[in-house]
Amino acid sequence: MYAWLFHLLPGPTWFRWILTLVGLAAVVFVLMEYVYPWVAEFGFFSDATMDVD
Amino acid sequence: MSHTGSRLPTRRRRRATEKRRPPRPTFLGVTGELLITAGLFVLLFVVWELYWTNLGANREAQAHRDAMADTFEAQHEAGFDGSGPDPSVPDEVTTGDPWGMLYVPRFGPDYSVPVLDGTGDEIDSAVLGRYESSPRPGEDGNLALAGHRQTYGAVLWDMDQLQDGDRMYLQTANGWWVYETRQVHIVQPTDVEVLAPKPMDPTATEPEGQWLTLTTCHPPYTVLERMITHAELVEFVPLGDGAPDEIAGAVPDQLFEEA
Secondary structure, three states: OHHHHHHHOOOOHHHHHHHHHHHHHHHHHHHHHHHHHHHHOOOOOOOOOOOOO | OHHHHHHHHHHHHHHHHHHHOOOOOOHHHHHHHHHHHHHHHHHHHHHHHHHHHHHHHHHHHHHHHHHHHHHHHHHOOOOOOOOOOOOOOOOOOOOOOOOEEEEOHHHOOOOOEEEEEOOOHHHOOOOEEEOOOOOOOOOOEEEEEEOOOOOOOOOOOOHHHOOOOOEEEEEEOOEEEEEEEEEEEEEOOOOHHHHOOOOOOOOOOOOOOEEEEEEEEEOOOOOOEEEEEEEEEEEEEEHHHOOOHHHOOOOOHHHOOOO
16 A cells, blocks of 8 residues: 555655655654544543542 | 567566556555554653653743743842741632742752742643642641652652652742651542541541651552651741752852842
8 A cells, every 4th residue: 555655746856755754754743743642531541630520 | 589588578567657656545454554553652652751741841830930030129028037938828729820949959959940829731731730728838737739750740750769868949039948857658539538637636627737748650651649748837938048058059149049
């Protein structure tokens, strides 16, 4: 699948690699800044407080 | 003989074309690659939790320290000697503005963590958050603070190193409230009596003595239990007397000056 997507990218190979790296960086950034903080709200991994209601 | 010569280039050309155009993805291939992606997704979450959250958290905590340098000067009440509630601390737990700093020499000579109100996402920035049930320093009762164990600055990572008798210093605009560790223990998340007015005596209904309680998660990387420290007030050091020797190196210069 990824080989196929890589093939669909325009331009020469070196340009495709740059596109790939930029795309990966964007995905990682969105995960770090938005997706993971949202996932963490469900509190599977870190909860320092007592269960007070 | 001549036909083999003409076929070779064709085969070579076809091989080159094949290299540029990969075979169409199959169902099995896509599934496999998605599974690998899912694995990387989970791995990256760990990187986020243990590394990324700490970066931002420490930056925010530093901003709190800088902000307190100004508010401390404005809130300082000359002549306050520690008898009665500290007037520089909000009476009610409401906003997320920092009002204090906690120093724990056992956690390192430079350990200094801003203290503010609230135990929700307020504590997601290398700080300690005051529980809503808590009194102000100087009032009888149990001042409880929550802090993360391994994320967001991991301010209470070393709680298991604390020993009975270890001192903790809670600085406000007026001075240092000095507490001595009495108990470090592990409880269930639902054991809210650790927040009771007299935490080491759950049968007591009336506040007695001034307590400082820290809560964090345990074991590290889980939410199964909580690690708790109870400490009792032993002394108040007015700002004018200067920082106690044990924490002299940890107190930022700008929080030192008397107004």
